[in-house]
Amino acid sequence: MIQEKVKVLANTKLTPACWRLTLDNRSKISLKIKPGQFINLRITESMDPLFRRPFSVFRPLLLNSAEKGLEIVYKVVGRGTRKMTTLLPNDEVDILGPCGNGFWFEDNREGYVLLGGGVGAAALYMLGEEIAKSQKGNLHVFLGGETKEALILVNEFKTLKSNLHISTDDGTFGFRGVITDLFRKSIEQGEIPPGSVVYACGPEPMYGALRPICEKYGFPAQISIERRMACGMGICLSCICKVRKEQVNKFRDLLHSHIQFGDDDDFGYALTCLDGPIFYLDEVILNE
Numbered sequence: 001m002i003q004e005k006v007k008v009l010a011n012t013k014l015t016p017a018c019w020r021l022t023l024d025n026r027s028k029i030s031l032k033i034k035p036g037q038f039i040n041l042r043i044t045e046s047m048d049p050l051f052r053r054p055f056s057v058f059r060p061l062l063l064n065s066a067e068k069g070l071e072i073v074y075k076v077v078g079r080g081t082r083k084m085t086t087l088l089p090n091d092e093v094d095i096l097g098p099c100g101n102g103f104w105f106e107d108n109r110e111g112y113v114l115l116g117g118g119v120g121a122a123a124l125y126m127l128g129e130e131i132a133k134s135q136k137g138n139l140h141v142f143l144g145g146e147t148k149e150a151l152i153l154v155n156e157f158k159t160l161k162s163n164l165h166i167s168t169d170d171g172t173f174g175f176r177g178v179i180t181d182l183f184r185k186s187i188e189q190g191e192i193p194p195g196s197v198v199y200a201c202g203p204e205p206m207y208g209a210l211r212p213i214c215e216k217y218g219f220p221a222q223i224s225i226e227r228r229m230a231c232g233m234g235i236c237l238s239c240i241c242k243v244r245k246e247q248v249n250k251f252r253d254l255l256h257s258h259i260q261f262g263d264d265d266d267f268g269y270a271l272t273c274l275d276g277p278i279f280y281l282d283e284v285i286l287n288e
Contacts, residue, residue: 001096001099001241002028002032002097004068004094005092005094005096006023006024006093007034007089007091008021008024008087008089008092009022009093010089011087012151013085013090013164014153016074017076017150017154018073018193018267019050019073020058020078021084023037023069023070024071029070029095030061030068032098033060033070033097033126034098034102035103035124035127036123036124037056037100037101038056038123039057039095039098039099040054040097041055041094041095042094042135043193049233052270053080053081053084055072055074056122056123057097057126058126058153059071068151070121075113075118085130091229092271100276100277101276103127103199104277104278106197106220109136109197110137110148110193110195111192111195111196111197112137112138112140112141112191112196113142113192113198114162114199115142115143115179115180115198115199115202115210116142116202117151117200117202120146120200120201120203120224121152122201123155125153128183129160132190137193138194138196140162140186140192141162141185143165143166143208143258144179144202145167145169147169147173147175148168149172151166154166165182167173167181179202180206180213181211181212187217194217195218196219197220197221197222198210198219198220199221200221201223207223211281219255220281221281221282222278222281225272225276225277226238226253227240227277229272229273231273234274237271239272240269240272241284241286242268242269243259243269244267244284245265246266248283250268251283253281258270259277267285
């Protein structure tokens with residue numbers, strides 16, 4: 001893990017609530033970061049805000065032949081992210097990363113499905129690039145937002161060799177309804193190949209709606225879990241995620257995880273910062 005102070009290159013407003021922050025990162029983070037991993041960012045030397053903020057990396061950038069950069073997309077949800085909107089070019093921030101485990105690429109699949117709900121779309125772009133370049137199977141990208149104005153990164157995802165599906169809750173653009181309803185409709189219409197794998201990032205209600213769809217059609221799904229973090233390194237234990245013991249045993253080597261189970265319990269607790277933020281959907285007990 002690398003810690004470094006880097007300069008802000010740009011801080012651009014994408015929607016009324018979402019911004020894109022471009023960082024001049026001359027360390028090795030941009031070379032090591034994998035899809036689904038995150039960086040922990042401190043925006044000031046003062047004690048306000050006290051803790052770093054975790055952000056999935058939208059994409060690494062090649063700025064020129066000698067330098068690398070990183071881009072993150074963030075949504076203003078509180079005091080810390082509101083303060084981030086005041087960052088200007090040449091301001092310095094302190095980043096720590098790469099943090100956590102990224103997505104596991106499942107080879108030899110008929111199709112690959114990315115589901116990005118709201119700002120969650122940003123965590124999927126790097127993976128989409130890798131899948132598109134690999135040409136291993138059909139890539140389907142689903143982007144959802146409450147309104148047309150709330151959609152982000154549509155033009156960026158259009159550059160990928162993929163089938164792009166868009167939904168808005170109010171019907172102002174694309175399919176009218178939530179993204180999981182559009183996904184279900186696409187399956188029923190035969191657009192999604194059997195044996196596809198799903199990668200998703202969005203709010204937990206989206207995961208709750210996604211689970212029965214994946215169970216019905218036999219699609220394995222990986223999801224990015226969001227939790228409040230104080231340290232991002234497994235010290236503070238503030239980012240626990242409740243998991244199913246039976247399912248975790250299918251996907252993980254418990255000897256090399258930080259997951260704890262009681263002797264008689266069929267559930268346990270994982271650390272999102274170290275065991276995640278990527279989990280298989282079947283592992284996670286949602287809304288707890």
